[in-house]
Amino acid sequence: MRVHSLISDYLHEIMTDSSSSEGGTVADYIPELKKMDPNLLGIALCTLNGHLYSTGDDTAPFTIQSMSKPFVYAAALKEHGLDKVLDVVDVEPSGEAFNELSLDDETGRPLNPMINAGAIAVNQLILGEEAAVEDRIAHIRDFFSRLAGRELEINQRVADSEIEHADRNLSLAHMLRSYEVIQDSAHDAVRGYIEQCSIEVTVRDLAVMAATLAGGGTQPVTGERILSPAVARQVQAVMASAGMYDAAGRWMTTVGIPAKSGVSGGMLGTMPGQLGLATFSPPLDKKGNSVAGARIFQNLSQDMGLHLMSTEPYGIQTVRSIRTARNYTVVRLQGYINFAAAERFVSRIGEAKIKTKSFVLELARVSGVNGVGRRMMLEELRRIRNSGVEVWIFDPENVLPDPDLGDGTYPRKQSRRAAFALLDDLRRSASTPTE
């Protein structure tokens, strides 16, 4: 529970700081969406070991809208393979709005699966040309439910309301038909696409779905392997270059998280190999992205060092060992301590339950610590100390300078000699390592 409150508190802080950004308007071109409460605000984060953290309106349901596109693309890739899907939809960023009436001049192919033309074409691939709209939708709903780890439903009111106002999407479908990219009638094609957009989710569902992509296709909570790593990679690569429509370039340079937004106000993002993220706040900017969501992503990216192009190394097993000897619990960390690494450390400590008089954090093999990693480690040490355990650190390379525990107190520093004597003791003691 400790780790839970630590990270949820952190998310809450980011959320409160980001929500002050006024502005934006709730989407109104789908009448049912106009009824959404503009004050709803939620964040969720799911790590690849299946830990799910959330805060705010994290159980409020909303329709997935354009955030369905990467997942239906994944389903099509799974069903048909990359070559067949590429024959129908390209992977070039369009730099255009989501509902732009544009297709490749020569081939008639939509430029990518994240714009509506591409998504309508991809929807048609599910279960093949001959499939009925109902069967396609049932298949997509079932697939999304496996990704979320719970049964998801379609919000029929939102779907019906969008069908009534679908002239733009209908004209896209007519164009796709004229190039023989799709076979269904324009009405059927758009209905299939709109129903996929009307599947209802929460930020918690989206974070888990995003983490499935980030983890190479394994649903981190249920453990089910749903996609191959190659499909997960393809989908995230397309999200990175085309996920944010006409804001894609600026998004990649400033935020650097492959992401997808939807007109309902949701936004999801993936950090490959680390985590899935999702936000929900209905007011949108002119490009159709949630104002508070974009701000939260930007703040999280900066604060947690989550930019895809950042050169911080990660991926090494963080907790090298947890051992006890005499009255000491000694935790040895290694590698670079970013958010994912610190989360791993904090949750392992929570599981191990410190019962000894003293706790030693050994940082000799830690190569560096980023801002959020540092905050989380110090906060964890403070909590251990507050539970009545004496806290020491062994930090010969000074990777954690000035380790103020947040209240002006410091952990005790272990001298090189004492640390080596203790480590030697550990090596000889019979206690079994836990990792």
Ligand code: GLU
């Ligand atoms: N169903 C919406 C449309 O096609 C989705 C758009 C979006 O979320 O960006 O207009």
